[in-house]
Amino acid sequence: MSTYNIAVLPGDGIGPEVMAEAHKVLDAIATRFGLTLTLNTFDVGGCAIDKHGHALPPATLAGCEQADAILFGSIGGPKWDSLPLEQRPERAALLTLRSHFDLFSNLRPARIYPDLAHLSPLREDIARRGMDVVVVRELTSGIYFGQPKGLEGEGEQQYAFDTMRYSRAEIRRIAISAFEAARKRRGKVTSVDKANVLVCSRLWREVTEEVAKDYPDVTLEHIYIDNATMQLLKSPTDFDVLLCSNLFGDIISDECAMITGSMGLLPSASINGSGFGLFEPAGGSAPDIAGQGIANPIAQILSASMLLRYSLNEVDAADAIDKAVVQTLSDGVLTGELLSQEQRHHAHSTAQVGDYICQLI
Amino acid sequence: MSTYNIAVLPGDGIGPEVMAEAHKVLDAIATRFGLTLTLNTFDVGGCAIDKHGHALPPATLAGCEQADAILFGSIGGPKWDSLPLEQRPERAALLTLRSHFDLFSNLRPARIYPDLAHLSPLREDIARRGMDVVVVRELTSGIYFGQPKGLEGEGEQQYAFDTMRYSRAEIRRIAISAFEAARKRRGKVTSVDKANVLVCSRLWREVTEEVAKDYPDVTLEHIYIDNATMQLLKSPTDFDVLLCSNLFGDIISDECAMITGSMGLLPSASINGSGFGLFEPAGGSAPDIAGQGIANPIAQILSASMLLRYSLNEVDAADAIDKAVVQTLSDGVLTGELLSQEQRHHAHSTAQVGDYICQLI
Ligand SMILES: CC(C)[C@H](C(=O)O)[C@@H](O)C(=O)O
Ligand SMILES: CC(C)[C@H](C(=O)O)[C@@H](O)C(=O)O
Secondary structure (H helix, E strand, O other): OOEEEEEEEEEOOOHHHHHHHHHHHHHHHHHHHOOEEEEEEOOOOHHHHHHHOOOOOHHHHHHHHHOOEEEEEEOOOHHHOOOOHHHOHHHHHHHHHHHHOOOOEEEEEEEOOHHHHHHOOEOHHHHHOOOEEEEEEEOOOHHHOOOOOEEEOOHHHOEEEEEEEEEHHHHHHHHHHHHHHHHOOOOEEEEEEOOOOOHHHHHHHHHHHHHHOOOOOOEEEEEEHHHHHHHHHHOHHHOOEEEEOHHHHHHHHHHHHHHHOOHHHOEEEEEOOOOOEEEEEOOOOOHHHOOOOOOOOHHHHHHHHHHHHHHOOOHHHHHHHHHHHHHHHHOOOOOHHHOOHHHHHHOOOHHHHHHHHHHHO | OOEEEEEEEEEOOOHHHHHHHHHHHHHHHHHHHOOEEEEEEOOOOHHHHHHHOOOOOHHHHHHHHHOOEEEEEEOOOHHHOOOOHHHOHHHHHHHHHHHHOOOOEEEEEEEOOHHHHHHOOEOHHHHHOOOEEEEEEEOOOHHHOOOOOEEEOOHHHOEEEEEEEEEHHHHHHHHHHHHHHHHOOOOEEEEEEOOOOOHHHHHHHHHHHHHHOOOOOOEEEEEEHHHHHHHHHHOHHHOOEEEEOHHHHHHHHHHHHHHHOOHHHOEEEEEOOOOOEEEEEOOOOOHHHOOOOOOOOHHHHHHHHHHHHHHOOOHHHHHHHHHHHHHHHHOOOOOHHHOOHHHHHHOOOHHHHHHHHHHHO
C-alpha cells in the first residue's frame, strides 16, 4: 500500500475554505485507491506573519522538506500590502518556497470548457472555437531572482534596479519541459520573448532552437510578448504550449486564465527536477469573498489532482478527480460566479461542490 | 504665417503607402489653415540598412535634428530579423531616436468606436459598454536601456542579463504626464506595476503617490501587471489613463490596441520635455500586406494630427483632422480589414480613404 506525506498550506483569504474541500477529496481518493495519504497542515502567508512574525515559519519549511509534495492554498491580502517587499507574504513565502525547492517548471493549463464558453470575455464566435493551452513558465530565475536588485543614490537621482538574468542551463531545462508537454498534446510550442529588445530573450531564442532539434515531432514558433497578448485575444486556438520566462509567464498565464472566464477552475503545478512540487490554484486569495462559503473549490481540487499526477505518479487517482470535476460541471453543480445573474439562485456552496465531487469518486 | 519643418520617415512595409496619405492630408491642412509645412523625407529602418548599411543613417538623424517634429511610418520585417540585436531596425533606428531626443512620454490612445464595436474581440456586452483609454508609457528608460546588459560566462553556464532601472526623476516626469492627461480626461490614473516582486515598481509606486498629492482632482489606483491584463478584458470601462513603465507599457498598449479590434486606427505620440516629438502608428510594418494598397492609412493620418497638436500646438488643425476621420468612419469609407467578410467588396483602398479625408478637410 502506497504511503505519501503531503504538506498542506492553506494560507489566507479563501485558502482555508477551498483547502477543506481538497482535503475531503483526497480522503475519498485514499479510500477508493487504497492509498495512505498523510496530510499535515502548516501556517503560511499573512496569517503566519500574524501568528509567528514570518510568512514562512521554520516549522512550515521543515514540514515541506519532509513531505512528498506541497498542496498550497493562496496568500496575501491588503492587510500585509504595506510591509517591506522582503517580508510580504508573496516574496517571503511563495517566492522563497519556489526557489528553496528549485521549482523551476510551472505548468498552468487554461481551457475554455465548451459548456462554459459563455463565461469567456471573448466574442462568442472566438470563444466558441475554444482554447486549450498550457503555459510553461520558468519559475526560479529571471527578473524575480536576478541579482543585483536594490536602491542607490540620493534625492531625485535615487534609482531602483532589478536584474533579469538567464543562463543557458536554466533556459534549456524549461524549454525541455515545454517540448515534453507539447509532445503529449498537440505538438506545438510557442516561445514568448522580447528578442528585439532583451539580450536574455536572444539567448532564450537560441537555446530554444537548440532544444527543438531533439523534438522533430514538435513545431516551434517565436512570438514577441506584446504580440502574444494580442494574438491570444484574436485567435486563442492557435496556441498549444506557451513557453515563457518568469515575468512573461506571469502575465501570459493570467491573460489566458481570464480568457477562460473561469479562474476558479484553474490549477497550477510548480515542479523541480526530481518531481517534487508545489500545487496551487491559479487565482488569488480573494479576500473580498473569503469566509462566505461561496468560493469555487475546483481549482484547489484540480491542484490536488496535479499533485497526484506529477509528484506522486498516481495517474489513475488524478484521472478520477479530473473526471469527477468534468461531470460536476456538466451536471451544473456550480458556484455562483459561474452562473449568470438570473441563474445565481441555483448556486451551490463551496462545501456542496466539494461533497458532490467526493460522492462521484 | 506659421512655418514648420517636419521630418518624414516612411520606413518599411506599409510605411511608405500610408505615409503618402498622411502627406496629402497635411497638404490639405496647410492650405486650409494657412500653414507652411515643409516636409523632408528620409530613409529609415530596413530599407535604410539595404541602401546605406545602417537603419538610422547620419543624414536621417541630422534631418530630424533640424525638424520641429518627426512623422514616422513603421519599420522592420522578416528580412532583417536575423541581424545582431544592435543593428536591427527596431533598436538601431526606433530605440535610438527615442533615446537621442529623450522622447520619454509615449501617449497611446485606444478606444472602441461605437460604430465599430463589433470589431472588438471582446464579448458583445463588454465591447458595447466601450473603452476609451490612453496608455502613458515611459519610453527612454527601464529594461530597454538600463545598463549593464550583455552575455557572460561559458558553455551551459553562459548567461544573459538585462537591467531594469528607474530613477525618481524619471518616474516623476512620466507620472506628471499621466496626471496631466487624466486631468483633461476623466480624472483617473491607474498605475501598472509589479510591486510585489520588483524594486523598481516599489519606487514607482512611491513617487507616483508623491505626484498624486499635486493632483487632488485626479484619482490614483495601482494594479499589478498580471491583474491589469485580466481586468482590461473583464471591464475595460474601468480605465482612463494607464501609467506604465517602458516594458509594461509595451504589453498593455498592445493589449488595449487589440481590444479595440481596429489597430489600423491607432496613432501614438512620443514627446520630450520641450514638446518635440515622434509620431507613429501603433501597428507594425505589416510586410504581409505591403504594396497592395489595402493598408489602413488612418493611424498614420491621426499620428499627423497628434504631431500638429502636441509638437506644433496647432490645435484647430488637429481637431479638423480628427473630425474628418470620425466622419469618414461613420460614412462607412473603410479599408477591408474593418469590414466583415460579406461586406469586404465595399472596401476602399488606402488612397481612397486618404482622398476622402482630404476632401472633408
Ligand atoms: C504573488 C506573485 C509574486 C506571483 C508571481 O508573480 O509569480 C503570482 O502572481 C503568481 O503568478 O503566482
Ligand atoms: C519595435 C519595438 C522595439 C517597440 C517596443 O517594444 O517599444 C514596439 O513594440 C513598440 O511598442 O513601439
